[in-house]
Amino acid sequence: MTCDRARTSLPEYIDGGLTPAARFAVEAHLSGCELCRAECEAQRRLARLLASMPRRQLGAEFDAALSARIRELKAAPERAGTKLWTRLRLPMLPAWQALAVPVAVAALCLTLWRPWAQPGQTPRPSDHQAYTGRIMAAYDTGSVTDLAESEAVDEALRASSVERLIE
Amino acid sequence: MNLTNVLRADPCSGETTRAFDEIVQEHKNRIYNYICRMTHDSPEAEDLTQEVFIKAYVSLRSFRHDAAIDTWLYRIATNLVIDRFRRRKRVPQHREMLEEEGDALADYPATDRESNPAASAELTELQAHVQRAIASLPPKLRSAVLLHDLEGLSQEEVAAAVGCPVGTVKSRLFNARALLRRKLAHYVESEP
Numbered sequence: 001m002t003c004d005r006a007r008t009s010l011p012e013y014i015d016g017g018l019t020p021a022a023r024f025a026v027e028a029h030l031s032g033c034e035l036c037r038a039e040c041e042a043q044r045r046l047a048r049l050l051a052s053m054p055r056r057q058l059g060a061e062f063d064a065a066l067s068a069r070i071r072e073l074k075a076a077p078e079r080a081g082t083k084l085w086t087r088l089r090l091p092m093l094p095a096w097q098a099l100a101v102p103v104a105v106a107a108l109c110l111t112l113w114r115p116w117a118q119p120g121q122t123p124r125p126s127d128h129q130a131y132t133g134r135i136m137a138a139y140d141t142g143s144v145t146d147l148a149e150s151e152a153v154d155e156a157l158r159a160s161s162v163e164r165l166i167e
Numbered sequence: 168m169n170l171t172n173v174l175r176a177d178p179c180s181g182e183t184t185r186a187f188d189e190i191v192q193e194h195k196n197r198i199y200n201y202i203c204r205m206t207h208d209s210p211e212a213e214d215l216t217q218e219v220f221i222k223a224y225v226s227l228r229s230f231r232h233d234a235a236i237d238t239w240l241y242r243i244a245t246n247l248v249i250d251r252f253r254r255r256k257r258v259p260q261h262r263e264m265l266e267e268e269g270d271a272l273a274d275y276p277a278t279d280r281e282s283n284p285a286a287s288a289e290l291t292e293l294q295a296h297v298q299r300a301i302a303s304l305p306p307k308l309r310s311a312v313l314l315h316d317l318e319g320l321s322q323e324e325v326a327a328a329v330g331c332p333v334g335t336v337k338s339r340l341f342n343a344r345a346l347l348r349r350k351l352a353h354y355v356e357s358e359p
């Protein structure tokens with residue numbers, strides 16, 4: 001082994017990261033090379049020096065400040081990057097199942113609310129035979145009290161008259 | 168501590184908070200010392216250490232279970248420090264560091280300051296020299312040598328923490344030690 005090769009391997013030799021064969025080769029070189037042996041010793045001292053550097057300790061103020069910030073995060077998680085959805089999601093459900101719940105609720109709301117319908121608009125008799133029949137039955141019994149419903153009945157009657165004329 | 172359970176739990180649950188507290192207590196001083204030596208600014212190092220744990224808390228769910236938690240924390244810390252260097256468009260300057268290091272070392276606990284003041288003064292001077300030598304390294308070499316030689320991470324863990332191949336870590340360590348060896352030649356060669 002050359003001196004260059006041995007010196008390149010010294011950091012790993014000192015760290016104990018060489019294979020047994022490589023370690024043996026380095027040791028064989030060191031036993032016969034005073035300069036490399038001195039270099040190895042110097043590197044060992046450097047490693048000891050670095051490992052013995054003093055360490056600082058964080059005080060109680062650090063813990064208090066960190067706890068306060070984490071409390072803030074819990075109060076407003078979305079501001080810190082945690083998606084509100086993640087927090088609201090039921091932990092035991094997979095994402096797609098948890099998503100199905102609000103989608104179903106939204107579909108039900110839209111069905112009941114019918115935002116596309118104009119105010120006072122009623123279903124066309126031809127589209128809703130059952131609805132027409134029900135309204136007309138209510139008209140016959142005199143139970144139609146709502147203005148919109150009575151208009152719907154009139155329209156249903158007109159439509160049925162037109163249909164009869166066409167027939 | 169069962170980390171898997173912690174990471175699966177609701178981040179707001181008491182169990183998660185307690186487990187996270189344990190993680191903070193176990194790692195805060197190591198992370199702080201690493202950042203302190205990277206930035207040479209102890210108040211900023213304290214702020215950055217807090218940021219590390221805030222980021223860790225926020226991203227607990229995205230923590231990859233195949234990594235060790237300390238490697239993950241060092242990675243967050245390294246990214247924050249590098250980001251801080253980029254924001255400032257420069258690395259700390261030597262003159263500033265020298266001024267700060269005197270104060271910084273005064274905070275370190277002295278082992279036998281009372282019993283042997285002369286030896287203590289000598290040790291403090293030696294540590295100040297080492298501190299300056301570390302501070303003079305380029306940031307990438309500095310982080311490699313700090314994580315491996317001071318914090319005790321393996322080369323593989325350093326690679327995971329700084330996000331580069333193990334071969335690159337080896338090369339950085341080799342260059343960093345060669346520079347330190349040159350700067351501290353007086354101490355490492357004259358020590359009996």
